Amino acid sequence: MSQTALKKPTGVYIIAVLFLLAPIGNILISFAGSGIQNWYNFSVMYPFLQSIPAMDWVWLGLLFVTGILLFRPHKLSWSMAIFTLLLVLSINAYRLFNIDSNSIDPIFLKVFSILAIICTLSVLVIASYFRFPYLDRRANWLSNVRRFDIRTTASVNGIKAVTESISFTGSRLSFDVPSEFKKEEIVKIKFLEVSKVELEAEVIERLEFGVRVEFRNISSEFKQDLDRWLKTRS
Numbered sequence: 161m162s163q164t165a166l167k168k169p170t171g172v173y174i175i176a177v178l179f180l181l182a183p184i185g186n187i188l189i190s191f192a193g194s195g196i197q198n199w200y201n202f203s204v205m206y207p208f209l210q211s212i213p214a215m216d217w218v219w220l221g222l223l224f225v226t227g228i229l230l231f232r233p234h235k236l237s238w239s240m241a242i243f244t245l246l247l248v249l250s251i252n253a254y255r256l257f258n259i260d261s262n263s264i265d266p267i268f269l270k271v272f273s274i275l276a277i278i279c280t281l282s283v284l285v286i287a288s289y290f291r292f293p294y295l296d297r298r299a300n301w302l303s304n305v306r307r308f309d310i311r312t313t314a315s316v317n318g319i320k321a322v323t324e325s326i327s328f329t330g331s332r333l334s335f336d337v338p339s340e341f342k343k344e345e346i347v348k349i350k351f352l353e354v355s356k357v358e359l360e361a362e363v364i365e366r367l368e369f370g371v372r373v374e375f376r377n378i379s380s381e382f383k384q385d386l387d388r389w390l391k392t393r394s
Contacts, residue, residue, distance in 0.1 A: 179227030
């Protein structure tokens with residue numbers, strides 16, 4: 161018995177690095193556009209750093225923390241990344257229409273805000289498509305769910321199926337015939353070798369010859385039966 165691995169999320173790691181670099185990049189670009197010579201000298205840069213508003217430090221820090229969390233792909237860190245991107249998008253949109261001419265070259269700030277909006281939107285679109293097999297939708301918000309690649313017989317609305325993986329929150333099943341189930345459809349499942357309890361589940365992904373389902377209102381009796389059965393397969 162082994163835990164089914166998700167695909168290596170290279171794209172997630174790239175975006176994680178971008179999140180880590182974004183705060184530094186934002187600060188340096190802002191300093192470079194200030195029009196002050198030798199801004200990169202520490203004696204000049206230090207007062208600049210002290211002048212950054214506390215609210216800016218909050219969202220810049222949030223970017224950095226999100227980048228760290230994304231190195232452990234999980235739906236909580238993914239959700240936080242989406243939230244951060246929306247926050248940054250809102251801040252840049254606000255600044256685009258409320259240019260502060262006293263703090264920085266207005267033209268530079270406007271161009272910088274437009275580029276930031278384009279980059280943020282691009283990353284947001286890419287991040288929105290991160291899902292299985294890169295993120296496990298069966299996972300809890302604070303911990304991942306163990307998924308076991310065990311094959312056992314099952315019945316889905318009376319149709320014979322075989323599990324590709326199973327966990328305490330869902331399963332991936334394959335059929336001998338093309339799948340006719342639709343996403344978000346509610347089905348009745350019975351794992352013939354595991355328990356006599358019939359489960360209600362929601363189809364979260366339709367495959368050509370199978371489905372991925374998420375259990376609904378799982379009973380304690382089934383959990384106990386599944387736990388005992390998994391122990392016999394170890």
